[in-house]
Amino acid sequence: MHEIILISIIAVLTFLTRVLPFFIFKDKSYPIIEYLGDVLPYAIMAMLVVYCLRSVDLLSGNHGICEMIGVGTVILLHLIKRNTLLSIIGGTLVYMLCVQIIFI
Amino acid sequence: MKRTMKEALIASIPVMMGYIVLGMAFGMLLESKGYSFIYALAMSAFIYAGSMQFVAINLLTSGATFINAAIMTLLINARHLVYGLSMIRKFEDMGKLKPYMIFSLTDETYSLLVSAKTPEGCLPQYYMFFISFFDQCYWVIGSLIGSIVGSLLTINTTGLDFAMTALFVVIVVDQYLNSTKHLYTYIGFGISIICLLIFGSDAFIIPSMIGIILSLIYVYEKGGKGNA
8 A cells, every 4th residue: 555655646746747837837937946947957866876876885795896887887888889778788787797696 | 640640650769769678677677676567557657757767666665755755756856847848838739638748748758849840741739749658658568568577587687776777877977978067966976975974875865855955056046047
């Protein structure tokens, strides 16, 4: 039940963020909101990278070596090929190989 | 109508591959956490937001509180405000299709619709509608395939979670390469790392988001207006 409510909340609020501008910006615009809408994506995406890597422990275990190799692969592939899918699949495969084979 | 559908199908091809593959990654990951294809279907049909759905897997498995999930949803999806903003005029004549057009306005669909020019002999409303609709079909089909394939194969999926990390890293790299607004990326990294160190991995998200918004407003007030 908790899961169904959780999914519903996410669905309703996601729709809310999509429909809101059609109501509030119908006639006028608010510079601060436009500014935040413009720059928030940069900061939030960086935060999400940190969120994904939040459990990495640099001081023990594998010291985050697989994560570093994985992220490095994604960045390198993307700088060379600029192909989103290739970067994601390549980086994920390298990471999976690393955690499954090299460090068990 | 048939011609309109065909033209929309052609226009949506750039998104097809991406959505099917990324949808599959989402479906497989969700399945690997013990959620059946019904969940993949429901989430892709009703939430229909790529990055948010990946984060939603984490929220589900970590048993996040409703408040936490709500704040996370609002902030991750805040960028939708901008998309809506630039579609107000474009969706004016959509009539009864308008609610669906707004619901299905993902990053990728937005990028197709902004540049969409209705081919001759096609109805603009239906041309745009079918682009949006086909995009969601790819996403739903991808997540279903991923979920079902994931449940049939007994491959070792350890590390598959990294697809989400990779997705966000790619988005950040793209943002970095395609704009000069690096300050905002640095603010995002800086504040969330500081909050992670202070509050720990279970509790740093909300303080980070508050810190990020306050810093962005501070930059705005300090004269970042010019470079926004």
